[in-house]
Amino acid sequence: MPELPEVEVTRRSFADAIEGARVEAVRLGKPLRWPLGIEPGALKGQRVGQALRRGKYLWLPLEKGGLLMHLGMSGSLNFSAASSAPGFHDHFDLQTDRGLLRLTDPRRFGAVVWSPSLEDDPAAKLLSTLGLEPFDPRFDGAHLHAGLSGRRVAVKLALLAGDIVVGAGNIYACEALFRAGIDPRVPAQKVSRPRAAKLAAAVRGVLAQALEAGGTTLRDFKDAHGVAGSFQMQAEVYGREGLPCLHCGTKIKRIVQGARSTFFCPSCQKR
DNA sequence: AAATCGTCCTGGCGGC
DNA sequence: TGCCGCCAGGACGATT
Numbered sequence: 001m002p003e004l005p006e007v008e009v010t011r012r013s014f015a016d017a018i019e020g021a022r023v024e025a026v027r028l029g030k031p032l033r034w035p036l037g038i039e040p041g042a043l044k045g046q047r048v049g050q051a052l053r054r055g056k057y058l059w060l061p062l063e064k065g066g067l068l069m070h071l072g073m074s075g076s077l078n079f080s081a082a083s084s085a086p087g088f089h090d091h092f093d094l095q096t097d098r099g100l101l102r103l104t105d106p107r108r109f110g111a112v113v114w115s116p117s118l119e120d121d122p123a124a125k126l127l128s129t130l131g132l133e134p135f136d137p138r139f140d141g142a143h144l145h146a147g148l149s150g151r152r153v154a155v156k157l158a159l160l161a162g163d164i165v166v167g168a169g170n171i172y173a174c175e176a177l178f179r180a181g182i183d184p185r186v187p188a189q190k191v192s193r194p195r196a197a198k199l200a201a202a203v204r205g206v207l208a209q210a211l212e213a214g215g216t217t218l219r220d221f222k223d224a225h226g227v228a229g230s231f232q233m234q235a236e237v238y239g240r241e242g243l244p245c246l247h248c249g250t251k252i253k254r255i256v257q258g259a260r261s262t263f264f265c266p267s268c269q270k271r
Numbered sequence: 272a273a274a275t276c277g278t279c280c281t282g283g284c285g286g287c
Numbered sequence: 288t289g290c291c292g293c294c295a296g297g298a299c300g301a302t303t
Contacts, residue, residue, distance in 0.1 A: 001296060001297070002297090033297095033298090033299090056297080056298095070297085070298090072280095072296090072297065072298090073280085073295080073296050073297060074280085074281085074282090074296090089281095105280095106280080106281060106282065107279085107281055107296085108279075108281085109279065109280065109296080109298085110297095126298095126299085129299095150272090150273085151273075152273080152274080153273080153274065157274095160297085160298095161298090162297090162298080169296085169297070170295095170296070170297085259276090259295085259296080260295075260296060261296090
C-alpha cells in the first residue's frame with residue numbers, strides 16, 4: 001500500500017524525466033475514486049511542471065492547473081519513453097512527447113483529479129485536513145504531543161488519521177510505535193511528552209529508512225520505472241504475527257484497530 | 272469536536 | 288480441483 005515513502009520514491013523516479021514535457025493525449029480507463037473533473041482534451045498541448053508531493057498525494061502541475069494524484073491501495077505510476085497498449089488495470093494515461101505516464105490500479109481506490117491550482121478546490125479541500133510533513137522541522141515531540149492531546153482514540157489510530165503528521169499508513173505506524181516502545185492501544189491523550197518526542201523521532205526515522213529502501217513492496221508497488229521497494233525485509237513487526245520479536249523473542253501479536261491489522265510486541269511496547 | 276461507520280474495489284487466499 | 292465467500296486497506300463523507 002503506497003504510504004509516504006512509496007509516493008515519494010515514485011515522484012523522484014519520474015519528476016525530472018517528465019518536467020517540461022508536453023501533453024499529447026489523455027486516456028481514461030475505468031472510473032477511479034473521483035472523476036477527473038475536466039474534459040481530457042483540455043489538457044492537450046500543455047507543458048508539465050515539477051511534480052510535487054504532499055502527504056500521499058502527488059501534484060503534477062500543468063500550464064493551466066494541474067493533476068492531483070493518489071495511489072490509493074494498489075496504485076502505481078509508470079513512466080516510459082515507449083507507449084504501449086493499456087492493460088486491464090490501467091486507468092489513466094498521460095501521453096506526452098517524452099513518454100507515457102500511466103496509472104495502474106487494480107482496486108481503483110486511487111484518483112487523478114484536475115484542479116485549477118493547489119490553493120483552489122478540489123485540491124485545496126483534499127489537502128486541507130493534512131497534518132505536517134514528517135520531515136518538516138516543525139514536526140517534533142511538542143507538535144505530536146499537542147496533536148495527541150484531547151483524543152481518546154488509540155495512539156495508532158490518531159497517527160493513521162494523518163491530521164497531526166502525514167505519511168504513516170498502517171505499515172509505518174506499526175513500525176514507528178514498535179521503535180518508540182509504545183503500545184498501539186494506548187489512548188492518544190495518555191502518551192507523555194517524552195514518549196511523544198520518541199514517537200515523533202521514530203516516525204521520521206522509519207519513513208526515512210523506508211525511503212532509502214525504495215519503499216515497501218508487498219504486492220503491487222513499483223516506482224515509475226518498475227522497480228520494487230525492499231523495506232518489507234526490514235519490518236520488525238508488520239506482517240510478523242506469531243514470529244519472535246527481533247529484540248526480545250516474545251511472539252508478535254496481531255490485533256484489529258479501526259478495521260485494520262496492528263502488529264506489535266506485547267513485551268517491548270508498553271502502555 | 273471527536274469518534275464511528277459505511278463505502279469504494281478486486282486479487283488472493285482459506286475452506287470445503 | 289474448483290468454486291465460493293471473505294478480507295485488506297486509505298481516506299473521504301455522513302452520522303452520531
